[in-house]
Amino acid sequence: MAADASTPSDALRITVPAGTAGQDCILTPAAKAFVARLGRRYESRRCALLEARQARQAAWDAGDLPDFDPDTRSIREGDWQVAPIPEVLRDRRVEITGPVDRKMVINALNSGARVFMADFEDSCSPTWDALIQGQINLRDAVDGRIEYTAPDGRHYQLRGGNTVLMVRPRGWHLEEKHALLDGHPVSASLFDLALFAFHNAQALQSRGLGPFFYLPKLEHACEAALWNDVLDDIEAELALPTGTMKVTVLIETLPAAFQMHEILHALRTRIVGLNCGRWDYIFSTIKTSRAHADRVLPERGQVGMTAPFLKAYSELLIKTCHRRGALAMGGMAAQIPINSDPVANEAAMAKVRADKKREAEAGHDGTWVAHPGLIPVALAEFDRCMPDANQLEVSRDDVIVGRDDLLAVPAGTITAAGYRANIEIAVRYLAAWLDGLGCVPIHHLMEDAATAEISRSQLWQWQHHGARLDDGTRITAEMYAAVSGEVLAELQRDLAPSTPGYPRLVEAAGLLARSVNADTLVDFLTLPAYDRLP
The missing domain is CATH 1.20.1220.12 (Malate synthase, domain III)
Incomplete structure (x- = not known):
């Protein structure tokens, strides 16, 4: 993709010496100009949305609590659907997530999971080298030429499986300090997503594979609308058909739980699902109510998905998604197989089975694991409950969730x-x-x-x-x-x-x-x- 001649390629100034391995092949003049154009169009709007977050938090600190927005009742009660889900994304029963290092990318794409979410966010320490190497690793994976030889001599390469690649950029609140636009750090979200799209979108689109993304840390539908406009712009600049770039949004903040219909509506031409980002959701629950002495949670080991406030959140997500024709993805199993202790390993796997059984029976269309060894365990539970590609037909009309249900403080x-x-x-x-x-x-x-x-x-x-x-x-x-x-x-x-x-x-x-x-x-x-x- 050629740079727009009206925008100088050096508008995005990189503060790291060019000696970083692979930097020049990712941060080409055209790629830097591409990121700079997006940054200039959307930075003021991003900052305004972050200020709105702070204003809402100030109100909660003063005694208020989140609630459903009366001004958007018509969206919640209206009769509308998201755009049809591409066939390649209709069956997502088990997804694996992990950072963008080379070995992880290869192993995840070989894992047999339906989707690999390559993560620039919570599982990635955003050192400059990790970010650049991550972009190179994903580019090589898209091209089908990624290989890796470990220090012990073991060699890794793709085996030609059908795992679909999705990419999670960093959230709107983060900046990339090594890339300056008009003297200020550029949005980390735009840096991650725009560079990946610039180098890979056309190749993926030609094979019917997106590109596809997970969008993190949203708190309001206005933040989803910003993403929608950014993706519209990227498609136009890269000559992609409108709606090519599909997204799944993580509902991993307490405020977003009150905005699920609105988030789906803001992204309705390109969203395919919502995900229960359970761990961040618990953190956000604490942060949102940080000033409220009567809203103290028990220790984290006692705050599981059967806690009433988390059960309400999970089931409301299923009901909301299925009403709108979107997939409802379950949460992460963070366990790691314990090969050295069969008894402890079976106890850990029993927890995973119970968690995935609960998700599948509740109506989720898929789930997350952090380790390839958990894929067969999760897959067995979803195969048992979900003979078809998904459970969109499960309406969960029995679920009635109000504000107090989402805010209930668990005992412990x-x-x-x-x-x-x-x-x-x-x-x-x-x-x-x-x-x-x-x-x-x-x-x-x-x-x-x-x-x-x-x-x-x-x-x-x-x-x-x-x-x-x-x-x-x-x-x-x-x-x-x-x-x-x-x-x-x-x-x-x-x-x-x-x-x-x-x-x-x-x-x-x-x-x-x-x-x-x-x-x-x-x-x-x-x-x-x-x-x-x-």
């Missing part, structure tokens, strides 16, 4: 072990993230930014509102200092120095402490941490 406790676990997970994940890894196995669970954010925000919430452990001990800043010091010492003693993030444990502990002790809950822990990435 905070144990000393749960408190310590939150500190350990947050410190270890953040240390690994600072070290360039965005997807980290900890205690046989795949932790990403979303799960770490639950741990971090719970620590803040419990301390800020003076919650008590189940033995009556009040959670205070002094308690955090003591326990976090013990946890850090244990990690430094017990983890091997080769453990991802080990050299940055002290730095991570300091960042976490500043967040936990802050007067106001920081929106995202990765925002202050991003300044420390290369």
